[in-house]
Each structure stands twice: as C-alpha cells, then as structure tokens.
Amino acid sequence: QLQLQESGPGLVKPSETLSLTCTVSGGSISSSTYYWGWIRQPPGKGLEWIGSIYYSGSTYYNPSLKSRVTISVDTSKNHFSLRLSSVTAAETAVYYCVRQEGGSPLGWFDPWGQGTLVTVSS
Amino acid sequence: QSVLTQPPSASGTPGQRVTISCSGSSSNIGSNYVYWYQQLPGTAPKLLIYTNNQRPSGVPDRFSGSKSGTSASLAISGLRSEDEADYYCAAWDDSLSGWVFGGGTKLTVL
Numbered sequence: 001q002l003q004l005q006e007s008g009p010g011l012v013k014p015s016e017t018l019s020l021t022c023t024v025s026g027g028s029i030s031s032s033t034y035y036w037g038w039i040r041q042p043p044g045k046g047l048e049w050i051g052s053i054y055y056s057g058s059t060y061y062n063p064s065l066k067s068r069v070t071i072s073v074d075t076s077k078n079h080f081s082l083r084l085s086s087v088t089a090a091e092t093a094v095y096y097c098v099r100q101e102g103g104s105p106l107g108w109f110d111p112w113g114q115g116t117l118v119t120v121s122s
Numbered sequence: 123q124s125v126l127t128q129p130p131s132a133s134g135t136p137g138q139r140v141t142i143s144c145s146g147s148s149s150n151i152g153s154n155y156v157y158w159y160q161q162l163p164g165t166a167p168k169l170l171i172y173t174n175n176q177r178p179s180g181v182p183d184r185f186s187g188s189k190s191g192t193s194a195s196l197a198i199s200g201l202r203s204e205d206e207a208d209y210y211c212a213a214w215d216d217s218l219s220g221w222v223f224g225g226g227t228k229l230t231v232l
Contacts, residue, residue, distance in 0.1 A: 046124060047159075047167065047210055049221035062220050096166055106214045108157045110169035110178065 002027040004097045004113035012120050018084040022097030022113060023077075030055045030075045035100035035107055038071060038082045040093040041115075050095075052105045053080055060105040087120045094118075125150065125222035126211050133230040139199040142227045144211035146192050150222055154214040156194040158187055161208040161226075170209070171196065198229075206231045 008020035022036070029036065037052035051061040053071045061069050065084070073080040084091065094115040100107035127145040134140040144156065158171035169178055171187035174194065186197045194213075198205055211224040 046226045047212075047223045049223070060220065063218055101172075106154065108155075108169060108172045109159070109167075109212075110172075112166040112168065115166050 002099065002111060004099065004111060006095060006097050006113045006116040008116065008118070010117060010119060012087055012118060013122050014088055014120055015086055018082070018087050018091070018095075018118055018120070020082045020095055020097075020116065020118070021079050022081070023079045024099075025078070029073060029078045029080065033101070033103050035103070035105050036073070036080045037098045037100050037105075037109065039096045039098055039109065039112075040091075041096070042090070042093040048093075050082065050084075052100060054103075054105075089120050092118065092120045124225040125215060125218075126213065126224035128209075128211060128224035128227045130225065131228045131230065133232055134198075134201045135232045136201055136203065138201045139197060140201060140229065141198075142196045142209050142211075142229070144194045144196070144224050146194075146213060146222075148192060149217040150192075150213040150215040151189065151194055152192040153216055156187065156189050157212045158185075158196045159210045159212065161210065163207070167210065201231055203231050205229060 003025045005023045012018045035052045038050040051071045053059045068085045070083040096115045097113040098109040155173045159167040160170040161167040174189040175187045208226045210226045215222045
C-alpha cells in the first residue's frame with residue numbers, strides 16, 4: 001500500500017526558505033500514472049493547493065505562490081521536495097504531500113501523507 | 123475568501139440525511155470534475171468522492187455526490203456519529219490553471 005511521509009524542519013524563521021521532502025514508499029514515483037503534489041492547511045483554516053509535479057519534472061504551481069515556490073523530484077530516492085522562499089508567519093501551516101491520480105495535474109488527491117506542521121517564527 | 127463557496131457548518135441527528143453545497147463558476151465546477159474530501163478531527167483529509175459522484179472502495183454508499191451547472195452537493199444519508207468531520211469540495215480551475223478548494227463545512231452530529 002502506498003504511503004507518503006513528509007519530513008523537514010518544524011520551525012522556520014520569517015524571510016527564510018521552507019524546505020520539505022515527501023518520501024514515497026510502497027510504489028514508484030516514476031510511474032506515468034501519477035502526479036505528486038503539496039497542499040497546506042493553516043491551523044483552524046481550510047486547504048490550499050501549492051503545486052504539483054510529474055516524475056519528468058513538469059510542474060504546475062498555485063499562481064499566488066508561483067514566484068516563491070519550487071517543487072522538484074528525485075526519482076533515484078523516490079521522493080519529491082518543496083521549497084518556499086521568503087516565508088511569513090501567515091504561512092504557518094500543516095503541509096501535506098499527496099499523490100494525484102491519472103497522470104495529469106487534474107487528478108484527484110489520494111492518498112495523503114499524515115502532514116507536518118511548519119511554524120514560521122523568529 | 124475561497125474560490126468555491128461552502129456553508130461553514132451543517133448539522134443533523136443520527137439517521138438523518140444532510141446535504142452540503144459547493145458553489146463555483148464556469149471556470150471550475152462548470153467545466154471540470156468536483157471532488158470531496160473528509161477530514162476527521164486531528165487527521166489528514168481523505169478522498170470521499172471523485173469525478174462528481176464516484177466513491178472510492180471502502181467509502182460507504184451513504185455518501186453520494188452530484189453536480190449541476192456550477193454547483194455540486196454532497197449528501198450523507200443515515201447520519202452516524204463517526205461522520206462528524208470537516209468536508210471540503212475541490213475542483214480544477216481553468217482560469218487559474220490550478221486547484222481550488224471550498225472553505226470547508228464542519229458537520230456536527232447532534
């Protein structure tokens with residue numbers, strides 16, 4: 001059964017870069033059937049899509065974050081990563097990694113990782 | 123302000139049928155599939171309905187989805203206490219070239 005696990009620092013200073021990795025187990029990130037994505041959820045608030053990537057490196061980003069976001073994939077390590085620069089306290093959130101069905105960025109999100117809380121604070 | 127509009131709360135008693143609405147526009151719900159996610163307290167969201175009205179294996183048939191024009195609905199029949207959760211709708215938006223979510227509906231089972 002496919003599992004996704006987020007990892008990375010739980011505390012990031014304002015104006016610095018948030019970096020997270022999602023390790024995929026129980027399946028190959030190089031499958032042509034899936035995209036892989038990041039979604040975040042501020043405490044007590046709703047969900048926001050950050051972006052998605054294909055194993056080939058093709059990416060789609062939320063237009064509101066595009067200038068600060070980089071999503072990359074390492075097929076040799078079976079993981080993909082998120083970098084978000086110049087973060088502010090408002091970006092304190094639980095960050096989830098997801099698999100997207102159908103080999104398209106329009107694929108639905110299933111499954112989800114357990115999520116990791118990243119706090120932006122000095 | 124979310125691109126898709128959901129009521130912030132909904133409630134019902136055990137055994138009742140409740141519906142949660144999700145309103146969008148021609149660039150999202152009007153031209154793409156709608157998906158529903160269930161988030162139980164303290165857990166990650168889980169896919170509940172895909173491509174408007176399909177249930178993943180393991181999701182009870184008490185849950186059903188529908189779409190008409192630029193709106194969608196999630197219906198839960200035979201309400202149970204374990205259905206108490208937050209529910210989110212989502213769709214791809216052609217104008218934004220990205221995913222948009224509803225603000226979420228907190229369902230309370232009285």
